[in-house]
Amino acid sequence: MSIIKNPTESALKKPHLNLAIIGHVDHGKSTLTGRLLLETGYVDEKAFAELEAEAKKLGKEDFKYAWIMDRLKEERERGVTIEAMHVGFETPKYFFTIIDLPGHRDFVKNMIVGASQADAALLVVSARPGEFESGVGPQGQTREHLFLAWTLGIRNLIVAVNKMDVVNYDQKRYEQIKGELSKILKILRYDVNKVPFIPVSAVRGDNIKVKSSNMPWYNGPVLLEALDAIEPPPRPIDKPLRLPIQDVFSITGAGTVITGRVESGVVKVGDTIVALPPAKVGDVRSIETHHMKLEEAKAGDNVGINVRGFERQDLKRGDVVGHLNNPPTVAEEIVARIAVLEHPTTIGVGYTPVMHVHTATVPTQIIELISRLDPATGQTVEQKPQFIKRGDVAMVRLKPLKPVVVERFSDLPALGRFSLRDMGRTVAAGQIIEIKPAKVEIKR
Amino acid sequence: MLKVDGVLGGRTGITDGEELKIMIQLLKKYRGYATTLISLYINGDRPIPDVLNMLRNEWSVASNIKDKTTRTHVQDALERIINALKGTAKAPPNGLAVFGGFHMEKPGSYKWVMYAIIPPYKISTYKYVCDTRFHTELLEDMISASSSVFGIIVIERGEAVIALLKGSYWEIVDKVEFFVPNKHHAGGQSALRFKRQTEHLAETFYKLVAEDANKILLQIPNLKGIIVAGPGPTKEDFLKEGGLDSRLMDKIIAIVPACCADISGVLEAIKASEDKLKETEYVKAKKLMEEVMYIAVKKPDYIVYGRDNVLNAIEKGIAKVVLISEDIGEDEIFKLTTMLRGKKIDLVVIPNSVEESLTLSKTFGGYVAILATPSWIIEEWENASQSLTQ
Ligand SMILES: Nc1nc2c(ncn2[C@@H]2O[C@H](COP(=O)(O)OP(=O)(O)OP(=O)(O)O)[C@@H](O)[C@H]2O)c(=O)[nH]1
Ligand SMILES: [Mg+2]
Numbered sequence: 001m002s003i004i005k006n007p008t009e010s011a012l013k014k015p016h017l018n019l020a021i022i023g024h025v026d027h028g029k030s031t032l033t034g035r036l037l038l039e040t041g042y043v044d045e046k047a048f049a050e051l052e053a054e055a056k057k058l059g060k061e062d063f064k065y066a067w068i069m070d071r072l073k074e075e076r077e078r079g080v081t082i083e084a085m086h087v088g089f090e091t092p093k094y095f096f097t098i099i100d101l102p103g104h105r106d107f108v109k110n111m112i113v114g115a116s117q118a119d120a121a122l123l124v125v126s127a128r129p130g131e132f133e134s135g136v137g138p139q140g141q142t143r144e145h146l147f148l149a150w151t152l153g154i155r156n157l158i159v160a161v162n163k164m165d166v167v168n169y170d171q172k173r174y175e176q177i178k179g180e181l182s183k184i185l186k187i188l189r190y191d192v193n194k195v196p197f198i199p200v201s202a203v204r205g206d207n208i209k210v211k212s213s214n215m216p217w218y219n220g221p222v223l224l225e226a227l228d229a230i231e232p233p234p235r236p237i238d239k240p241l242r243l244p245i246q247d248v249f250s251i252t253g254a255g256t257v258i259t260g261r262v263e264s265g266v267v268k269v270g271d272t273i274v275a276l277p278p279a280k281v282g283d284v285r286s287i288e289t290h291h292m293k294l295e296e297a298k299a300g301d302n303v304g305i306n307v308r309g310f311e312r313q314d315l316k317r318g319d320v321v322g323h324l325n326n327p328p329t330v331a332e333e334i335v336a337r338i339a340v341l342e343h344p345t346t347i348g349v350g351y352t353p354v355m356h357v358h359t360a361t362v363p364t365q366i367i368e369l370i371s372r373l374d375p376a377t378g379q380t381v382e383q384k385p386q387f388i389k390r391g392d393v394a395m396v397r398l399k400p401l402k403p404v405v406v407e408r409f410s411d412l413p414a415l416g417r418f419s420l421r422d423m424g425r426t427v428a429a430g431q432i433i434e435i436k437p438a439k440v441e442i443k444r
Numbered sequence: 445m446l447k448v449d450g451v452l453g454g455r456t457g458i459t460d461g462e463e464l465k466i467m468i469q470l471l472k473k474y475r476g477y478a479t480t481l482i483s484l485y486i487n488g489d490r491p492i493p494d495v496l497n498m499l500r501n502e503w504s505v506a507s508n509i510k511d512k513t514t515r516t517h518v519q520d521a522l523e524r525i526i527n528a529l530k531g532t533a534k535a536p537p538n539g540l541a542v543f544g545g546f547h548m549e550k551p552g553s554y555k556w557v558m559y560a561i562i563p564p565y566k567i568s569t570y571k572y573v574c575d576t577r578f579h580t581e582l583l584e585d586m587i588s589a590s591s592s593v594f595g596i597i598v599i600e601r602g603e604a605v606i607a608l609l610k611g612s613y614w615e616i617v618d619k620v621e622f623f624v625p626n627k628h629h630a631g632g633q634s635a636l637r638f639k640r641q642t643e644h645l646a647e648t649f650y651k652l653v654a655e656d657a658n659k660i661l662l663q664i665p666n667l668k669g670i671i672v673a674g675p676g677p678t679k680e681d682f683l684k685e686g687g688l689d690s691r692l693m694d695k696i697i698a699i700v701p702a703c704c705a706d707i708s709g710v711l712e713a714i715k716a717s718e719d720k721l722k723e724t725e726y727v728k729a730k731k732l733m734e735e736v737m738y739i740a741v742k743k744p745d746y747i748v749y750g751r752d753n754v755l756n757a758i759e760k761g762i763a764k765v766v767l768i769s770e771d772i773g774e775d776e777i778f779k780l781t782t783m784l785r786g787k788k789i790d791l792v793v794i795p796n797s798v799e800e801s802l803t804l805s806k807t808f809g810g811y812v813a814i815l816a817t818p819s820w821i822i823e824e825w826e827n828a829s830q831s832l833t834q
Pocket of ligand 1: 023031032079101166200203
C-alpha cells in the first residue's frame with residue numbers, strides 16, 4: 001500500500017497543471033508538499049501513522065512530512081531531497097502533478113529536469129533568520145532556481161514564505177522578505193503584482209487550506225486558493241509530437257515504460273513512435289497517467305507510455321520521442337543567443353560547460369563567438385568578439401559533445417531553451433536560433 | 445633541442461615532455477634509403493671518447509655493406525656524428541640522444557638531418573641502431589613513465605565513469621551504467637519492499653564501480669592519486685559500501701562535487717582539485733590559458749597575440765611568457781624554440797588535448813605573449829627610434 005492515495009477518476013477529469021516546488025535547500029519544500037497532500041486527503045492515514053512512528057524512533061520527527069516525499073535511504077539519512085518526486089493532487093478547479101524538487105546545489109541538474117516539465121512554480125522560502133539570506137545570496141538556490149524557472153519559460157509563480165512560526169508570525173519579516181524577493185523578480189521581468197506572496201508554516205499548517213488566525217494582518221489568498229487561481233498556459237497541441245523522456249523502466253510482464261511530459265502534439269495508443277538520438281522505433285501499447293489508462297496524451301500531460309519495441313537499456317533520460325513523419329532534430333551544431341549571468345572571469349572559444357535542455361544534460365563546447373548584442377535592443381554591437389563576460393548577450397556556436405535532441409526556440413520553445421552550468425553555477429541562459437542537424441538513420 | 449652543427453658546447457636540452465613529444469613526432473617523419481638512419485642513445489655522464497671509439501668501430505663494420513648507396517650513407521652519417529661529438533669530455537647528466545642520417549625526400553634526393561637532444565629525463569642505457577627510421581621508443585617510454593597518472597572516478601546514482609589524467613591529456617576509460625530505480629516507480633508496490641530493493645541495487649552498483657576501478661587503477665604503476673567526484677552523498681556512500689581496494693583508498697587525494705558522470709563531471713573534478721594536480725602539464729596549460737583570459741580582460745595592455753605581434757614582442761624583449769598552439773605545426777614550434785633559447789622567456793606549447801587550446805588557435809591565431817611591460821611601449825619605442833633617425 002502506497003502512502004499517497006491514487007487520484008479518483010473525477011479528479012483526473014479536471015484540467016491538468018504541473019507545479020514545480022522550488023527553493024533553497026532545507027527551506028521546507030518537501031514538508032510543504034507533504035502538508036498539501038495531507039490537507040487535501042491524499043495521504044493514507046494508516047501509512048502516515050507508521051511513517052510518523054518510524055521518524056520518531058530515529059529522532060527525526062520534524063521530518064515526518066518531508067518523508068512522505070523523501071524516500072531514498074540517502075535522502076532520509078541526510079534530510080535532503082536528491083531526486084524529483086512526482087505526485088498527484090487536486091484543487092477545486094485543477095488536477096495538479098506536483099514535482100517536489102531538490103534544493104541542494106549539487107542536485108540542480110535534477111531540479112532542472114523536473115522544472116522543465118512545469119507550467120507553474122511554487123517558490124518556498126524560509127523566513128528563519130539567516131536561512132532566507134543564504135538563499136538569496138550570490139551562491140543561493142532561491143536566486144538560482146528563480147533564474148532557472150524564468151529561463152525554462154515558467155511565468156506562473158507563487159511564493160510561499162515558510163517557517164513563519166519560527167519568527168512568531170511577524171509581519172515585518174514577511175514584508176522584508178517580500179520586498180527583497182520583489183527586487184530579484186523585477187530584474188527577471190516577472191510581473192510582481194501578479195505574484196502572490198503567502199506567509200505559511202508547513203509544519204503547523206498555517207494559511208495552507210484555511211486562513212490562519214496567527215496572521216490576522218495577512219489578507220491575501222491561502223495557498224490552495226492561489227493554486228486554484230493559476231491561469232493555464234497555452235498547450236501546443238497542433239505542433240509535432242515531442243516527449244522528452246524523464247525515465248525509462250521495465251515492468252516484468254508488461255515491457256518497457258517511458259515517462260515524461262508531452263511538450264507538444266498528441267500521442268495515441270497504436271501510434272508508431274521514434275526515440276532520438278538512439279533512433280529506436282516502437283509502437284504505443286498503452287498510456288497511463290496517475291494509474292489511469294488513457295487513449296491519448298496531449299501537450300501538457302504527464303504520462304507513462306508502454307512501448308512495444310523499446311528496450312530499457314537502449315533509451316535514457318534526455319532522449320526525445322516523436323512521430324516518424326516529423327521526428328525530433330538531433331543537433332550537430334547549434335547557433336544560440338545566450339545571456340551570461342555569471343562567470344568569474346570571461347568566456348572564450350573552447351569553454352566547455354554543461355547544457356541543460358528539456359530533460360537532457362549534455363557537455364557542450366563553445367566553438368565560435370559570432371557576435372555580441374546590445375541586451376536592450378538585440379542589435380549587434382561587435383562582430384566576432386574575443387570573449388564575452390558577465391552581463392553580455394551574444395550569438396554563439398555550440399557543439400554538443402554527445403548527441404542531443406533540440407529544436408529552434410521559435411518552433412518549439414520547450415525544446416529550444418537551455419541553461420549552461422559549470423562548477424556548480426548557472427553561467428548562462430540561451431535560446432536556440434539555428435540547428436545544423438546531425439544525420440540520423442531511422443530504421444524500423 | 446638544437447640542430448648539431450659541429451660543436452656541442454653551450455647547448456641546453458629539451459625542457460619538458462611537451463617539447464619532447466613534438467620532437468618525437470618530427471623524428472618519426474624521416475625515412476632513410478635502406479637501413480641508414482642512425483639513432484644513438486648515450487647514457488648520462490658517459491665519457492664521449494669512449495663513444496667515439498665505438499662509433500669508429502661501427503664505421504669499419506659498415507665498410508662491409510655491399511650496396512654502395514647504403515654504405516656511403518651510413519659511413520657519411522657516422523663521420524658527421526663523430527665530428528659533432530668530438531671535443532666533448534662527457535655526456536650531460538641526463539645523457540644525450542643523437543639522431544643523424546640522410547632523409548630520403550624522394551628516391552635519389554636526400555637531405556642531411558641531425559639532432560642532438562638532451563632530454564628532460566635521464567637516459568640510462570647506451571644504444572646504437574641503424575634502421576630505415578629513427579628509433580624514438582626510448583624517448584617515448586620516457587614520457588609515459590615520467591608523467592604521473594591520476595585516476596578520476598565520477599559517480600552518480602546509477603551512472604559512473606572512470607577517467608585517467610596522464611600528463612597533458614585525460615580520457616574516459618570506463619563507463620558503468622546500472623539501473624537504480626527512481627522514487628516514483630514505487631507506485632503500487634509496498635513502500636518498504638521498494639526501499640529495500642532500491643538500497644540493494646544501489647549497493648550492487650557501488651560494488652560494480654569499485655570492481656572496475658580496482659581492475660583498472662591497480663594496474664597503473666605510476667598512479668599518483670585518485671579523485672572521487674559526484675553530486676551529493678553518493679560518492680561518500682560509494683566509498684563506504686563499494687569495497688574499493690585499500691591501496692586505492694590510500695591514494696585518494698580529493699573528494700569533490702561534480703554534476704554528472706560524463707565529460708563535464710571529469711572536467712569539474714579536475715578543476716575542483718586543480719591544486720593537487722598542478723604538476724601535470726594539462727593543469728599547467730589550463731591555468732596559463734586562464735591567466736591569459738584574465739589579463740586579456742583586466743590588463744589588455746599586457747598581452748599581444750597573432751604571429752607578427754608575438755615575434756615583435758620577443759624581439760623587443762618585452763615578452764615574459766609565450767604560448768603557442770600545437771596547431772601551428774612542428775616546424776614553426778622548432779623555429780620559436782630555437783629563437784627563444786638562451787632568452788629569459790618561457791615558451792609553452794598548449795596541447796590540443798586541453799579544451800582552451802581552441803581559444804588560443806581561434807581567438808589568438810595560435811600565438812599569445814604575456815608581457816613584462818605594457819604593449820604600448822613597443823609603439824613608443826618605434827616612434828622614438830624613428831625620430832632619432834630623422
Ligand atoms: N519550524 C518549522 N520548520 C519547518 C517548516 N517547514 C519545514 N521545516 C523544517 O525544515 C527542515 C527541512 O525541511 P524539508 O522539507 O526537508 O526542506 P526541503 O526544502 O525539502 O529540503 P531539500 O529538499 O533538501 O532542498 C525540516 O527539519 C523541517 O521540519 C516550518 O514551517 N516551520
Ligand atoms: Mg525536499
